[in-house]
Structures are given as C-alpha cells and as structure tokens.
Amino acid sequence: MTTTAVALRATRRSRSLRSVTVTAALAAAAFALFVFTMMAGSMRLTAGEVIGSVLYLRDDPSVDFVVRGLRLPTAATACAVGLALGASGTIFQQLLRNPLASPDFVGITWGASLAAVTGIVVLQVGGLAVSGLALGGALLAAILMYLLAWRDGVSGYRFILIGIGVAVFFEGLIGYMLTRAHLFEARQAMHWMTGSVGQANGDELRLLVLALIVLLPLAMLLQRQLRALELGDDAARALGTRTEASRAALLAVAVTLVALAVAAAGPIVFVALVAGPIANRLLGPAGGGIPAAALAGAVLMLTADLVAVHLMPTPLPTGVVTGAVGAPYLLWLLATTNRQGAGG
C-alpha cells in the first residue's frame, strides 16, 4: 500500500468522523432546544416534566395541557419547518451551484405563499387544502423558473435576478389578494405572511412530518447524485448519473419540503438561505451534507422561536426574527461573492 493510499484513507476517516460529530452535535443542540422551548413560558417546567408528558410517561393534567396542548405543536412545527427549510435550501444551493439560490430567492417560497394566501382569503380554506395549494404554487413557481431561466444554464446572477423578479411578481399578486380580502381574512393572511410557527394547524403539521420522514432519507440517498451533478452535466453523465432523472427527483424533494413548510408556518425567510452555509462552515471540507443542513435549519428555527416568543417585550412572529438575522448575512454574502466573483 502506497503512502498516498494511506494518506487518503486517513483523510477520509477524519472527514467522516468530523461529519458524524458535527451532525450529532447539531442533532443534540436541536433536541435540547426542542425540549427547552417547551420548558419556558409563564408556567416554568423541568425537562423531566416535559419529556415525561410528551412521551406519555406521567399523568399530570395541568402539565399535559400546557405541554401537549399548547407547547408541543409550536415546538414541533419549529423543528419540522427548520428541518424542511434547511434540507430544501442546501439542495437548491448545490443544484444551482450558487449560495444565493435558496428557495426564498428563486421565487419558490413566494409561489407557495401566493397559492396559500389565495386559499385563505378567497377560498377560505384551511388545513390540508392550504398544504395542497402551497405545493401547487411552489411547483408552478419552479416550472416558471425553469422556463424563464434554467434552460439556458443555471450559473451566474442572471438566474438569481430572474428568481428575484419572479419573487417580486408573486409578492405583488399577494398584495393584490390582500386588498381584495375582507378585514378578518386579511388580518389572518397578514399574520400568516410574516411567518409564524405558532399558527400551524394539526393537519398541516402532520403532513409536513410525514413528508420529512419519507423525503429526508430519500434526500440522503440522492446526495450521491447531487455530488455528481455538482461537476456539471457532462461530467455527471460521464460518471454514470442519469442527470435529468436525478435532478428532477432532487428538485421534487426540495420543492415539496419548502411548500409544506410554507403551508405550516408561512414564508419564513432566510432559514433556507443560511442553514446550508452554517452547516458547511462546521463540516469544513466535508461540506454539503443534507442531514447537517436540515439540523442546522431546525436549530435556527427553534432559536428564532425562543427569541421571538420569550426574549422580546411582546411576542413576535418567528419570521421577523429570522429576517432580522438573515438580512445582514445576505448583505455580507453579496459583498463577498462579488469580490470572489463566485456568484457568476
């Protein structure tokens, strides 16, 4: 065995060790935050009480009411939405080879929002119908993006500019929808539009969790194809990837996850944009892992929810906090990618 082979093996071993450690640490952080969110509030609870109640290990009606009835749905939504946005964001960024290409920047999130808002204010539906509409809207936006920009290649600012254009177009339509709404529905829709994890209806949450259980493992299997697609279509095909099918499958996973997350919590901005880069920072040269990005998304959402609900003088919608944290990051990203010339 040559020294090169030995060195390669050592590098690979330290990479996978780092990747496992980082992913496990993120999972532990997400779990701790998940439990902590349910402990905090006007009725302080211990970790034991929370876990006991969630797992049906104890019977204490007042604790059960607060935990299972009020706090678990919110915490579970934050966690599930974070996982979905993190995974979806990193898939988009890797497929489009651009750190700016998260679903909220290429219009997908807004397509889903437009359809959901239309459902809320015009059709006055809720629950699974909103999820269904969001999914339809996200697919529509994805197809629109494909037709407008993707066919001619995906690199560079052109794609992002078209994405922002599509997003603005949808936002305009959303504004129009709101002016057409009655006061009550308009307020409901406005609240929804800011993005908040406290509002999910049980059906939307259950559908999102189900989708995560099926799609996250699928995304992990498709990670291999994603790594090949990153080399460009020619090289990916030469390596034996079925590029069209792989890309379609990855896009379907990412679009579905973001649509169902939007249906559950409204258009939460920036989480999908920053989760992947944060995970990549931690992973170092082993970057790109979808599970780590998903968990980073969950950590971000749970933290944002904690800050929004408990650290602010008056509780805020989660989307306000993620927006306040995400905007400076975006500016930094724009400044640095421009300098490196990596954005196109």
Next chain:
Amino acid sequence: MTRLRAEGLTLGYDDRPIVRDLDVSVLDGKVTAIVGANACGKSTLLRGLARLLAPRAGTVLLDGKSVSDLSTLDVAKVLGLLPQSPVAPDGITVADLVSRGRYPHQGWFRRWTESDHDAVARALEATGTADLMDRPLRQLSGGQRQRVWVAMALAQDTDLLLLDEPTTFLDIAHQVDLLRLLRKLNADAGKTIVVVLHDLNLACRFCDHIIAMADGAIVAEGPPTEVVTATLVEKVFGLTCVVVPDPVAGTPMVVPAED
C-alpha cells in the same frame, strides 16, 4: 472487433446538425488522436460516443450493444470521458474531486472500499498530483487543475478513456508528461484511449492513429505518417505548411510556411 464504434451517427444541438452520418471505429488497445479546427465538432463527437448527447440518427455501439440501450452506470464502468470544460464545486479539495471518479463503482449503499482508495491513489500518483491532495482546487494553477481533472478520469478506471483537450493549460513539459502517461496506461493496462489534441506534432509523436475532422465529418484517418501531410493540413486548417520528419522519432512534424 472494436469495442466502441458509431454507425451513421448524426449529432446536433437544437435544430442544427453538427456531425452528419458519421461512421467511426475506435481501435482497441490503441491511442487515437482527434484533430481538427475549432468548432468542427470534435467535442460533439466525443459527447456522442460517450452517450452524453443522444444521436439524431444512427447508433453508437459499445461491445456490440447500442449505448442507448445500456444503463448509464454500466457504460460508465467501461467508458470514461473527461469533458472539455468541467466545473468544480466551490471549495472542493483535490482528493475529493478525484474521489468522485469512483462514482460508477459505488452503489446506493456500498460506499468506500480498499479498491476505491487504491484507484484514487494510483490516479493521483500517475498524474503527479498526490502532493496537492489536500489543497482546494481553487488555489491551484490552471495546469495543476487540468492534471487533477485527468486524475479524476483515471480514477474511474475504465477500459476506454475519452479525453477532450486534456493538454490545454499545460506547459510543454507537462503536455509531454501527460501524453507519456497516456502511452503508459495504454502499454501497461491495455487501455484504449481517444484524445482530442490541437498540437499536431505531439499527436503524431504520441498517438498510433489520427482522425482528422472538418465540418462535422472525418476527412482522413490512419497512422500519423500516412495522414498528416501538407495537403491535409491545408484542407483541414487552411494553413500552408511544410511537413518534415521529427528529428527524434521520425514522425511527421508540421512547420508553418512563410506567408
């Protein structure tokens, strides 16, 4: 019998056919150079042979079977291709990039084995990039990067290897090194190699067989001494020249005439 050949192959983009009704057989166990002017369809032909581009008409046969009937993975285990301008993901290291060449040999669940490590190590050593292993690709010079891409194609460890202009960006010494490496792979491992080259002199010196293309068609093919003549160079490149024997190997050497 040749393992890779095309019959009546027509290839194109959108509505424009580029390669028309072309027949070609890649000689087994030989090093073949494809030469021709810019935009004459060399890359297109290579992409068609490696089923990166679906034929408009005709077929590409690999081991007697049409490549469009084979699974992409099965083709990739036998036939490798280095595209003319591959793209590397941001921040990827040399070892990671070369490792991706192992893709067709790994499955959904079976990931890294000893043979994968050995193939990657051999590819790094053969291209002289083992020292660069842990460096990010972005920090390398154009020539170093080019050798890393060649290493990735080598790591795929296929019997047939198609390389689209692997010598671009390389200095003269590295160009010669790379061609010697291809010769060695051919001699030691019996690999069949097709390489697009722009340097006719190096093509004549290091390749067994030359295919000259113009306007999407093959205008001449055969051993360098038979194919590379002043008339052919005039016809393919529109360059008036004198062809003299290479002082070392006696292969044809193209010297531009005075204008």
